[in-house]
Amino acid sequence: xxxxxxxxxxxxxxxxxxxxxxxxxxxxxxxxxxxxxxxxxxxxxxxxxxxxxxxxxxxxxxxxxxxxxxxxxxxxxxxxxxxxxxxxxxxxxxxxxxxxxxxxxxxxxxxxxxxxxxxxxxxxxxxxxxxxxxxxxxxxxxxxxxxxxxxxxxxxxxxxxxxxxxxxxxxxxxxxxxxxxxxxxxxxxxxxxxxxxxxxxxxxxxxxxxxxxxxxxxxxxxxxxxxxxxxxxxxxxxxxxxxxxxxxxxxxxxxxxxxxxxxxxxxxxxxxxxx
Amino acid sequence: xxxxxxxxxxxxxxxxxxxxxxxxxxxxxxxxxxxxxxxxxxxxxxxxxxxxxxxxxxxxxxxxxxxxxxxxxxxxxxxxxxxxxxxxxxxxxxxxxxxxxxxxxxxxxxxxxxxxxxxxxxxxxxxxxxxxxxxxxxxxxxxxxxxxxxxxxxxxxxxxxxxxxxxxxxxxxxxxxxxxxxxxxxxxxxxxxxxxxxxxxxxxxxxxxxxxxxxxxxxxxxxxxxxxxxxxxxxxxxxxxxxxxxxxxxxxxxxxxxxxxxxxxxxxxxxxxxxxxxxxxxxxxxxxxxxxxxxxxxxxxxxxxxxxxxxxxxxxxxxxxxxxxxxxxxxxxxxxxxxxxxxxxxxxxxxxxxxxxxxxxxxxxxxxxxxxxxxxxxxxxxxxxxxxxxxxxxxxxxxxxxxxxxxxxxxxxxxxxxxxxxxxxxxxxxxxxxxxx
Numbered sequence: 001x002x003x004x005x006x007x008x009x010x011x012x013x014x015x016x017x018x019x020x021x022x023x024x025x026x027x028x029x030x031x032x033x034x035x036x037x038x039x040x041x042x043x044x045x046x047x048x049x050x051x052x053x054x055x056x057x058x059x060x061x062x063x064x065x066x067x068x069x070x071x072x073x074x075x076x077x078x079x080x081x082x083x084x085x086x087x088x089x090x091x092x093x094x095x096x097x098x099x100x101x102x103x104x105x106x107x108x109x110x111x112x113x114x115x116x117x118x119x120x121x122x123x124x125x126x127x128x129x130x131x132x133x134x135x136x137x138x139x140x141x142x143x144x145x146x147x148x149x150x151x152x153x154x155x156x157x158x159x160x161x162x163x164x165x166x167x168x169x170x171x172x173x174x175x176x177x178x179x180x181x182x183x184x185x186x187x188x189x190x191x192x193x194x195x196x197x198x199x200x201x202x203x204x205x206x207x208x209x210x211x212x213x214x215x216x217x218x219x220x221x222x223x224x225x226x227x228x229x230x231x232x233x234x235x236x237x238x239x240x241x242x243x244x245x246x247x248x249x250x251x252x253x254x255x256x257x258x259x260x261x262x263x264x265x266x267x268x269x270x271x272x273x274x275x
Numbered sequence: 276x277x278x279x280x281x282x283x284x285x286x287x288x289x290x291x292x293x294x295x296x297x298x299x300x301x302x303x304x305x306x307x308x309x310x311x312x313x314x315x316x317x318x319x320x321x322x323x324x325x326x327x328x329x330x331x332x333x334x335x336x337x338x339x340x341x342x343x344x345x346x347x348x349x350x351x352x353x354x355x356x357x358x359x360x361x362x363x364x365x366x367x368x369x370x371x372x373x374x375x376x377x378x379x380x381x382x383x384x385x386x387x388x389x390x391x392x393x394x395x396x397x398x399x400x401x402x403x404x405x406x407x408x409x410x411x412x413x414x415x416x417x418x419x420x421x422x423x424x425x426x427x428x429x430x431x432x433x434x435x436x437x438x439x440x441x442x443x444x445x446x447x448x449x450x451x452x453x454x455x456x457x458x459x460x461x462x463x464x465x466x467x468x469x470x471x472x473x474x475x476x477x478x479x480x481x482x483x484x485x486x487x488x489x490x491x492x493x494x495x496x497x498x499x500x501x502x503x504x505x506x507x508x509x510x511x512x513x514x515x516x517x518x519x520x521x522x523x524x525x526x527x528x529x530x531x532x533x534x535x536x537x538x539x540x541x542x543x544x545x546x547x548x549x550x551x552x553x554x555x556x557x558x559x560x561x562x563x564x565x566x567x568x569x570x571x572x573x574x575x576x577x578x579x580x581x582x583x584x585x586x587x588x589x590x591x592x593x594x595x596x597x598x599x600x601x602x603x604x605x606x607x608x609x610x611x612x613x614x615x616x617x618x619x620x621x622x623x624x625x626x627x628x629x630x631x632x633x634x635x636x637x638x639x640x641x642x643x644x645x646x647x648x649x650x651x652x653x654x655x656x657x658x659x660x661x662x663x664x665x666x667x668x669x670x671x672x673x674x675x676x677x678x679x680x681x682x683x684x685x686x687x688x689x690x691x692x693x694x695x696x697x698x699x700x701x702x703x704x705x706x707x708x709x710x711x712x
Contacts, residue, residue, distance in 0.1 A: 064490065064492055064494065093695070094698075095697075095698075123494045123495075123561040123562050123565070124494060125495070125533060125561065126487075126495045126496060126497055126498045126518045126519075126533065127518050127519060127533040129496060129497070129518075129519065130519045175694060176694050176697075179692060179693070179694040179695055180694075180695065182692070183666075183692050183695050186665075186666040187666055187667075189662075189666070190662035190663060190665075190666045190667075193658065193659075193662055194658075194659050194662065194663075197655045197658065197659065200655070201652065201655065204648065205519055205520075205521065206518065206519055206530070206533075207530060207532070207641065208445060208521075208528060208530040208641045208643040209445075209643075210436075210648070210651060211436065212311075213303065213308065213310065213311065213340055214311065215304050215311075218300050218303060218304055219300075219304065221300060222297045222300045222301060225293050225294075225296060225297040225300075226297055228293055229290060229293045229294060229297070232286070232289065232290050232293065233290065235691075236286040236290075237286065237290070262304075
């Protein structure tokens with residue numbers, strides 16, 4: 001099935017609208033303690049995810065490469081991966097359900113933002129035709145998704161700790177929020193690390209060097225070290241609660257800077273592909 | 276010795292080293308580094324930061340990654356990791372065989388052995404260590420070793436990387452189709468570790484042919500170069516270097532860089548009547564509608580020659596023999612002249628008459644001589660394995676302590692992320708309670 005640029009843009013906006021409806025219904029359901037509304041939000045999210053998947057597959061067929069070249073493809077696939085990972089983890093750990101309050105809006109914001117990046121067909125350079133590209137990028141996307149879930153629990157912890165009233169009462173106990181944030185930060189850390197190592201293997205295969213202190217590589221390692229410091233503090237220095245939540249949020253911001261700012265602003269070899 | 280060991284394994288030290296390394300890396304992205312910046316950029320930065328020059332020069336902050344203090348920090352981190360890995364291995368073994376139920380949560384007060392074994396098995400808890408007074412079942416017993424493996428992998432990677440950095444050497448060559456590069460020691464760019472001599476080619480090398488394969492959308496899918504390389508004794512070998520595929524020759528690894536395209540042979544006749552010949556290598560365009568670009572400094576002209584070319588002047592084929600070359604003469608960044616040429620044609624570029632004499636394919640190849648990469652990749656594999664085991668499959672324990680009536684008091688314990696497994700704990704507790712009832 002061919003997908004014209006106009007249809008691609010329209011389909012993406014349709015998905016944004018469905019995600020927005022999911023966010024509104026879910027948030028209203030949680031805030032007003034209306035289970036039916038909350039379930040409707042999840043149905044909308046599921047529908048949005050199905051439509052989003054179809055759009056990505058059709059665009060993939062149209063442009064001849066996966067969603068990792070143009071900035072709009074990158075952001076769109078990030079939004080998709082957040083939704084997919086959220087639903088998979090929800091199936092494994094039903095208690096992460098409240099993270100939908102941040103996972104759904106993150107997805108529609110990323111997808112809407114992607115539409116402001118001049119959607120167009122980008123050519124895949126010959127160096128990008130490697131399975132390591134998919135492993136490298138895919139793992140970073142999974143890492144981002146798990147970090148968003150962890151971020152949601154850190155934010156919930158801080159909100160609930162300050163004022164336990166209204167919808168915040170429905171959230172799990174503070175200790176549970178804290179442990180979930182810790183656990184998903186661990187998932188994020190390991191996916192980030194493996195993604196970085198996969199990039200290193202690919203660099204060795206393509207350029208004859210496995211590490212070149214490229215600014216994006218360096219910031220990726222800095223992020224990895226910061227999450228390492230966070231996990232060390234939690235494990236050995238028994239950091240938990242408020243200060244652990246704030247530290248995680250700081251690490252999360254660094255990871256966003258690495259993924260979305262450093263790769264485009266710096267004189268990095270990665271930035272060549274994201275212009 | 277115990278003092279040194281305590282210092283090395285102190286958790287504060289490992290945390291400090293992580294933060295110091297992250298800080299150094301941040302600095303390296305704020306201050307331009309010689310390895311990835313042009314001299315102009317470094318000069319501009321220095322002019323804008325006069326007050327910081329003493330610090331930058333004193334610590335060598337334009338070359339952070341080759342400073343002795345950086346190497347010392349890395350070595351200290353590697354030593355701390357190595358000692359800590361040994362401790363963690365010992366701790367993992369201890370935990371594996373321990374039967375203490377300290378910190379465990381009591382799930383049932385009196386359960387027969389056969390029932391306990393059956394419930395443990397049905398919840399995927401393996402029987403590990405059985406004594407006369409106790410039974411121990413663990414779900415994911417390998418999880419004890421995850422953190423130790425993660426750290427061992429890091430030690431391997433750091434040590435092997437250091438070895439590669441000290442002994443590795445490489446050189447890059449830009450080769451033109453049909454031409455032979457005879458000088459074994461001249462490179463278009465090379466680097467080598469402090470313990471290695473500069474790389475020398477075994478013999479002359481010739482680029483026979485560059486092949487670019489395109490898909491139905493005219494996008495390049497594969498770039499490969501056929502080369503003939505001699506071993507110095509007169510014997511020659513034919514090899515094909517391809518992007519993303521490593522070729523090997525007498526211990527050397529040959530990589531095909533992403534840089535390749537068409538080289539244009541030009542004849543310039545300036546206003547004085549002097550003739551100059553130039554060969555400019557421009558990057559391969561990625562599609563029919565997009566150009567490949569390159570800027571060139573001409574020895575005989577004060578201006579910069581900025582060139583771009585389209586694969587086909589007729590806009591039909593990516594492998595056309597009639598590319599369209601567009602050249603601009605720039606005075607600083609301002610265009611002062613422009614001409615478009617196809618092979619065999621001539622035109623005026625400012626005061627210069629220029630003729631496009633011919634077109635040749637070119638490609639950049641990288642020759643690498645390093646040992647130690649298998650150890651680095653083994654380290655990567657161990658890091659991945661350790662990380663996955665540690666974070667994805669943490670162990671959970673079910674411990675039965677024998678009572679006087681030969682039944683067992685049962686405890687459940689998760690060394691980490693206890694609350695995360697509340698559902699599983701409840702399931703086991705329910706099964707045990709059902710048995711009691």
